[in-house]
Amino acid sequence: MSILVVMENRGSAWNRMSWETLAAGQQIGAELNLPVSAAVVGKGIGALAQELTAKKLAKVYAVEHDLLADYTADGYTAAVEQLVKASGATHVFFPHTYQVRDYAPKLATRFGQMLVSDVIAVRMEGGKPTFVRLLFQGKLNGDVRVSGAGPYFASMQAGAFRADGLEAGTAPVEAFAPTLDAGSIRQKPEAPFRESARAVDLTAAEIIVSVGRGIKEKENIPIVAALAEALGAELAASRPICDNGWLPMERQVGSSGQTVSPKVYMAVGISGAIQHLVGMKGAKTIVAINKDANAPMFEVADYGIVGDLFEVVPALIEEIKKAKAS
Numbered sequence: 001m002s003i004l005v006v007m008e009n010r011g012s013a014w015n016r017m018s019w020e021t022l023a024a025g026q027q028i029g030a031e032l033n034l035p036v037s038a039a040v041v042g043k044g045i046g047a048l049a050q051e052l053t054a055k056k057l058a059k060v061y062a063v064e065h066d067l068l069a070d071y072t073a074d075g076y077t078a079a080v081e082q083l084v085k086a087s088g089a090t091h092v093f094f095p096h097t098y099q100v101r102d103y104a105p106k107l108a109t110r111f112g113q114m115l116v117s118d119v120i121a122v123r124m125e126g127g128k129p130t131f132v133r134l135l136f137q138g139k140l141n142g143d144v145r146v147s148g149a150g151p152y153f154a155s156m157q158a159g160a161f162r163a164d165g166l167e168a169g170t171a172p173v174e175a176f177a178p179t180l181d182a183g184s185i186r187q188k189p190e191a192p193f194r195e196s197a198r199a200v201d202l203t204a205a206e207i208i209v210s211v212g213r214g215i216k217e218k219e220n221i222p223i224v225a226a227l228a229e230a231l232g233a234e235l236a237a238s239r240p241i242c243d244n245g246w247l248p249m250e251r252q253v254g255s256s257g258q259t260v261s262p263k264v265y266m267a268v269g270i271s272g273a274i275q276h277l278v279g280m281k282g283a284k285t286i287v288a289i290n291k292d293a294n295a296p297m298f299e300v301a302d303y304g305i306v307g308d309l310f311e312v313v314p315a316l317i318e319e320i321k322k323a324k325a326s
């Protein structure tokens with residue numbers, strides 16, 4: 001039995017979720033006493049494979065072929081299928097990216113299996129994994145057990161595992177040349193999707209005031225915007241605020257938004273879901289304002305105010321103005 005983590009890169013750059021998935025692999029490997037290997041797939045991937053040799057891994061597979069120069073679902077499925085068979089991996093983990101969503105379900109079905117997607121935790125029971133994933137927009141956690149002897153395929157949700165827990169070590173690189181045939185690759189790769197340039201660079205901000213669903217409606221956003229202005233801070237938000245269109249997407253902090261590390265991060269009416277925390281836990285000082293004393297945000301906060309933001313924020317603004325005037 002062994003664990004294989006299939007990393008993701010675009011050109012010479014890693015997808016940062018790959019590191020979190022590698023950390024998940026190491027964590028589960030340590031629990032089960034299983035060797036963990038990583039794979040990098042593409043063409044001209046020597047430097048990326050080399051980078052992985054500095055991690056605590058049994059092996060680094062450099063899966064290289066001319067037909068893997070650009071991502072295609074057929075090419076990647078065939079290449080990783082051959083690697084899984086050759087390596088004998090019993091647990092195959094991926095970061096839950098768009099690319100993985102595209103090809104990994106098809107790969108899993110080649111083994112008569114399914115991909116357990118968007119996993120937030122893995123528990124081992126009787127030597128078999130139980131994958132935990134969110135259901136109904138995060139309201140419930142579901143346990144997923146896959147029948148059969150594996151291989152088990154799972155993709156890990158962004159932010160669910162911490163990349164800073166990655167263990168260093170030394171690992172050998174093993175070149176793996178899959179047998180691919182151009183005729184069986186049906187997709188024609190186009191230029192990769194590029195996000196438009198961001199007008200707001202939250203990563204450079206020293207102070208950030210971030211607003212969450214506690215603000216209740218769009219019309220109330222100016223209350224928190226006034227606090228940001230009084231502090232000379234950038235205004236940011238949790239995902240539901242941006243999803244609702246109350247603030248632009250580029251102001252979203254979290255696993256699917258920006259990762260920030262300001263001197264001060266003030267979270268106003270934000271519960272502290274893991275996907276938000278991963279985007280701001282690097283802040284030097286975290287201040288939380290929340291009416292629920294049990295909100296997870298208080299677990300990471302250096303200073304906390306348990307109270308109604310509609311009372312606390314105006315009072316804070318008044319005090320800041322007084323302090324500035326004196």
Ligand SMILES: Cc1cc2nc3c(=O)[nH]c(=O)nc-3n(C[C@H](O)[C@H](O)[C@H](O)COP(=O)(O)OP(=O)(O)OC[C@H]3O[C@@H](n4cnc5c(N)ncnc54)[C@H](O)[C@@H]3O)c2cc1C
Nearest residue numbers: 212213214238239254255256257269270271276291292309
């Ligand atoms: C794949 C995936 C990616 C995600 N990416 C992100 C991401 O990048 N960023 C992100 O933020 N989320 C992300 N999420 C969503 C995340 O799971 C949470 O749903 C979200 O962070 C919750 O936002 P919130 O804290 O504003 O809202 P809620 O969880 O609803 O919390 C609102 C908080 O406001 C408090 N409150 C209510 N009224 C008041 C009041 N009057 N005064 C003071 N406090 C009050 C409540 O006590 C509560 O704690 C992602 C989810 C998934 C599944």
